[in-house]
Amino acid sequence: MQSKSPRFLWGTATAAFQIEGAPAADGKRESNWDRFSHTPGKITDGHTADVTCDHYHRWHEDLKLMEWLGVNAYRFSICWSRVLPRGKGRVNQAGLDFYQHLIDGLLDRGITPLVTIWHGDHPQELESAGGWLNRDMIAHYADYAGVLFERLGDRVRHWITLNEPNCFLYQGYGDGLCPPGHTDWKLAYQAVHHALVGHGEAVRRFRDMRMPGDIGITMSCMQWSPATDSAKDQRAAELADHQNNLWLLDPLHGRGYPELYRTFLGELAPAVRDGDQDVIASPTDFLGVNYYQNMHVAAGTLQPDRAGPIQAYTTVHKENSPAAFLAGLKRLNQRYGPRTFIVTENGLYKKDETLAEDGTCDDHDRVDYLRTHVAALQDAIASGVDIRGYCIWSLMDNFEWSAGFTARYGLFFTDYPTQKRVAKSSARWYRDFLKEGRL
Numbered sequence: 001m002q003s004k005s006p007r008f009l010w011g012t013a014t015a016a017f018q019i020e021g022a023p024a025a026d027g028k029r030e031s032n033w034d035r036f037s038h039t040p041g042k043i044t045d046g047h048t049a050d051v052t053c054d055h056y057h058r059w060h061e062d063l064k065l066m067e068w069l070g071v072n073a074y075r076f077s078i079c080w081s082r083v084l085p086r087g088k089g090r091v092n093q094a095g096l097d098f099y100q101h102l103i104d105g106l107l108d109r110g111i112t113p114l115v116t117i118w119h120g121d122h123p124q125e126l127e128s129a130g131g132w133l134n135r136d137m138i139a140h141y142a143d144y145a146g147v148l149f150e151r152l153g154d155r156v157r158h159w160i161t162l163n164e165p166n167c168f169l170y171q172g173y174g175d176g177l178c179p180p181g182h183t184d185w186k187l188a189y190q191a192v193h194h195a196l197v198g199h200g201e202a203v204r205r206f207r208d209m210r211m212p213g214d215i216g217i218t219m220s221c222m223q224w225s226p227a228t229d230s231a232k233d234q235r236a237a238e239l240a241d242h243q244n245n246l247w248l249l250d251p252l253h254g255r256g257y258p259e260l261y262r263t264f265l266g267e268l269a270p271a272v273r274d275g276d277q278d279v280i281a282s283p284t285d286f287l288g289v290n291y292y293q294n295m296h297v298a299a300g301t302l303q304p305d306r307a308g309p310i311q312a313y314t315t316v317h318k319e320n321s322p323a324a325f326l327a328g329l330k331r332l333n334q335r336y337g338p339r340t341f342i343v344t345e346n347g348l349y350k351k352d353e354t355l356a357e358d359g360t361c362d363d364h365d366r367v368d369y370l371r372t373h374v375a376a377l378q379d380a381i382a383s384g385v386d387i388r389g390y391c392i393w394s395l396m397d398n399f400e401w402s403a404g405f406t407a408r409y410g411l412f413f414t415d416y417p418t419q420k421r422v423a424k425s426s427a428r429w430y431r432d433f434l435k436e437g438r439l
Helices: 032-037 055-069 093-108 124-128 136-152 165-175 185-208 231-252 259-268 276-280 322-336 364-382 425-436
Strands: 009-013 073-077 112-118 158-163 214-220 223-226 286-290 294-299 313-319 340-345 386-393 412-415 420-423
Touching: 009 112, 009 340, 032 124, 055 093, 055 420, 055 425, 073 386, 093 112, 093 136, 112 136, 136 158, 136 185, 158 165, 158 185, 158 286, 158 340, 165 185, 165 214, 165 231, 185 214, 185 231, 185 259, 185 276, 214 231, 214 340, 223 231, 223 322, 231 259, 231 276, 231 294, 231 313, 231 322, 286 322, 322 340, 322 364, 364 386, 364 425, 420 425
Parallel strands: 009 073, 009 386, 073 112, 112 158, 158 214, 214 286, 223 294, 286 340, 340 386
Antiparallel strands: 294 313, 412 420
């Protein structure tokens, strides 16, 4: 497939905490994920990201992987704890230098950096003060974003404020699967609200500083489908869609929080101050879309017309569906368009992936997944959806949050004991696709 626009970005994606390691190098202080991953019982098999892919020391090697693939874009995140170790105050130049060198290396190779400002991790010192439950976090985050704009904005033209607050904060404050590990849904909705206000303040800071380039936010945009045609399951799917998609996307696009779900939440709804909705709706240049699967849900254990949000539905099946990917992109464009989109994550999870005796990794099912989803992307563009980029998750196997090292998404197999990266069949497919410029 050849994009209609020469600006189309073909890339891969990673996140700082998942690949960097070096948790105390060059002035970096503890992050919320450092603390959480060292808490017994939080991560599968007790894994930590103290080393993970050691990207902090091996970034030159990883740039060569991207060069070999032939990508023209790389989406990565910046570790707040490296740049502002206490979350605010003095900039840690050594930590900032790491990203400056990485960005220079990308540009030298003709690879466009897409920088995510917050990908779930922030200084533990801020978390101990309440994290996203503390309204002060909004100003701290905007100040942190401003530092990045000032120091890196001469080379970075594509910024993403937040990655998936609808995952990290729901799971961090409602499900307990991410830091800080709370299980109180009232806290979860308040944390999400503060994060959305923080996003808006960062966008306003970007505009006030007259920064070149563009800025957006990335959301998990799964499709939520009823497991059966029953009224209860259809209602459960509607609530799941509202919780995970519309509750965040509507206010970002100036529609405010949807009344249907606000009524459903009742006392769980967040406290909203005057002016918050206007800040959240600060105009952005693109919406980042993360899509993996079509989620089939059934009614929960309680009546879904007035249950707690986590009890209103249960996920009974996850389907790899390029058709749902296409439908989701069209729906986003219809509801919020016309606007620009970047697919910031798309990929296939595998649990028991290993190297063969000859040292290769034939992930043919991932090749099939990527081929069919890129075809759906092509169909979406042909139908008029303005998509400017596509990033595969992930460049290489890494620390997959609470799953530790038991989940693999990479185009390159990471042999953690040796830190060797091995190109999988999917990496070779992507390389050939990019070289040929067609399916």
